[in-house]
Amino acid sequence: xxxxxxxxxxxxxxxxQLIIETAERLFAERGVTAxxxxxxxxAAGQGNNTAVGYHFGGKADLVRAIVRxxxxxxxxxREETLAQVRGSVTVRDWVAALVLPTxxxxxxxxxxxxxxxxxxxAATEPAFAAMITEEALNSPALNEIRTGLDACxxxxxxxxxxxxxxxxxxxxxxxxxxxxxxxxDGTEPSAESWDAAAHGLIDALTGMWTAxxxxxx
Amino acid sequence: xxxxxxxxxxxxxxxxQLIIETAERLFAERGVTAxxxxxxxxAAGQGNNTAVGYHFGGKADLVRAIVRxxxxxxxxxREETLAQVRGSVTVRDWVAALVLPTxxxxxxxxxxxxxxxxxxxAATEPAFAAMITEEALNSPALNEIRTGLDACxxxxxxxxxxxxxxxxxxxxxxxxxxxxxxxxDGTEPSAESWDAAAHGLIDALTGMWTAxxxxxx
DNA sequence: ACGGCAATCAGTCACATGCCTTAATTTTGC
DNA sequence: GCAAAATTAAGGCATGTGACTGATTGCCGT
Numbered sequence: 001x002x003x004x005x006x007x008x009x010x011x012x013x014x015x016x017q018l019i020i021e022t023a024e025r026l027f028a029e030r031g032v033t034a035x036x037x038x039x040x041x042x043a044a045g046q047g048n049n050t051a052v053g054y055h056f057g058g059k060a061d062l063v064r065a066i067v068r069x070x071x072x073x074x075x076x077x078r079e080e081t082l083a084q085v086r087g088s089v090t091v092r093d094w095v096a097a098l099v100l101p102t103x104x105x106x107x108x109x110x111x112x113x114x115x116x117x118x119x120x121x122a123a124t125e126p127a128f129a130a131m132i133t134e135e136a137l138n139s140p141a142l143n144e145i146r147t148g149l150d151a152c153x154x155x156x157x158x159x160x161x162x163x164x165x166x167x168x169x170x171x172x173x174x175x176x177x178x179x180x181x182x183x184x185d186g187t188e189p190s191a192e193s194w195d196a197a198a199h200g201l202i203d204a205l206t207g208m209w210t211a212x213x214x215x216x217x
Numbered sequence: 218x219x220x221x222x223x224x225x226x227x228x229x230x231x232x233x234q235l236i237i238e239t240a241e242r243l244f245a246e247r248g249v250t251a252x253x254x255x256x257x258x259x260a261a262g263q264g265n266n267t268a269v270g271y272h273f274g275g276k277a278d279l280v281r282a283i284v285r286x287x288x289x290x291x292x293x294x295r296e297e298t299l300a301q302v303r304g305s306v307t308v309r310d311w312v313a314a315l316v317l318p319t320x321x322x323x324x325x326x327x328x329x330x331x332x333x334x335x336x337x338x339a340a341t342e343p344a345f346a347a348m349i350t351e352e353a354l355n356s357p358a359l360n361e362i363r364t365g366l367d368a369c370x371x372x373x374x375x376x377x378x379x380x381x382x383x384x385x386x387x388x389x390x391x392x393x394x395x396x397x398x399x400x401x402d403g404t405e406p407s408a409e410s411w412d413a414a415a416h417g418l419i420d421a422l423t424g425m426w427t428a429x430x431x432x433x434x
Numbered sequence: 435a436c437g438g439c440a441a442t443c444a445g446t447c448a449c450a451t452g453c454c455t456t457a458a459t460t461t462t463g464c
Numbered sequence: 465g466c467a468a469a470a471t472t473a474a475g476g477c478a479t480g481t482g483a484c485t486g487a488t489t490g491c492c493g494t
Contacts, residue, residue: 033250124341163407190380207428
């Protein structure tokens with residue numbers, strides 16, 4: 001049947017993983033909707049042109065599988081980081097806990113990487129945006145970081161808090177994607193390393209979260 | 218010949234404009250690459266299924282035309298705003314000059330609007346990203362605002378300035394797109410009005426730009 | 435009024451895609 | 465080992481797409 005996440009034969013999980021990685025790369029380079037399931041299957045070396053359909057169901061399910069695969073890897077890093085910040089009441093610490101797991105993962109993954117560009121596109125594409133945010137809520141560590149950050153900013157009005165949370169998410173996703181794209185293009189990235197990019201992002205996000213709220217008019 | 222921007226008959230410019238507006242809507246709702254030229258032509262009421270090809274050349278040229286059309290409208294508002302801030306040395310003033318023209322244009326355009334979502338997608342799609350940034354550089358007012366803002370932050374290192382400029386751009390584009398999407402979905406937007414969203418964005422961006430730069434390690 | 439020409443319409447063709455069917459091959463449960 | 469299930473291979477089919485072609489409409493200046 002359609003591989004629905006249940007453990008299958010080792011060959012099957014290998015091809016699943018191969019398709020996931022191939023698709024992530026193609027999607028990042030050419031665009032999620034611009035790449036057909038057929039192209040993914042063929043690029044993954046599958047003679048069967050319906051390999052994506054067989055293993056995942058459809059493109060949406062493939063996208064979800066890619067996201068889950070990466071989330072799973074980043075989650076470990078998030079838990080590590082979380083252990084070090086837990087109990088802190090400093091905005092910067094919690095912002096760092098939000099940023100560093102992702103950038104560390106990218107740095108550890110060698111070069112080139114594709115996940116950041118893929119994620120930015122998937123989050124922007126109307127067909128997948130809802131799914132992406134939905135998947136993000138499944139991370140316990142991420143939710144704990146969010147509440148920890150909220151606790152550092154008790155005076156922030158609800159609407160401002162919500163707006164800044166959206167902005168923070170947007171900023172993280174697209175900033176790392178921009179750097180990844182620059183690395184892939186060969187154009188000079190604005191930060192020397194993933195660590196430098198992360199620190200710049202943490203500075204900026206901390207400034208954003210702690211910015212004074214001016215009244216309307 | 219292919220409508221290349223030169224003034225043609227009134228019927229042609231009318232259909233061109235009709236296609237532009239139809240395409241903007243379809244692209245915003247379903248995704249730029251997910252919508253075919255054929256669908257755009259038909260949705261615009263053109264019996265000819267190659268109307269897009271005839272009037273614009275290809276999808277990339279259509280996207281460019283949409284962007285130019287909106288840029289042109291926003292540019293007027295930018296010049297007005299610019300006249301009021303010119304000479305200021307306050308970061309917040311220049312940030313406001315960056316944000317308000319777009320949000321004002323969206324507020325003035327009635328409801329629903331589609332440009333913000335379209336722009337966010339086009340800027341993220343690898344096939345169009347370069348063109349979008351290229352088009353953005355054609356705005357004299359925008360460039361003056363950028364230099365004005367830079368002048369307010371003379372102590373900022375080059376790399377940090379560049380990184381924050383990218384972040385500011387990303388943040389503006391996607392934040393207004395998020396609000397537009399929320400309006401279209403019927404979900405509660407995090408800001409009550411375009412003005413409120415703009416002020417929240419200005420607060421956040423000002424905080425981001427003026428955030429202290431911490432050294433690495 | 436009328437002839438030229440831009441603009442629109444209508445139909446066609448080659449091609450890629452998603453989905454389906456069938457067969458071959460590998461893995462698993464017993 | 466062996467039968468059954470799972471996986472991969474291979475090809476076909478209907479549909480949608482971009483590009484091309486020729487016919488038709490309607491506006492323009494003379």
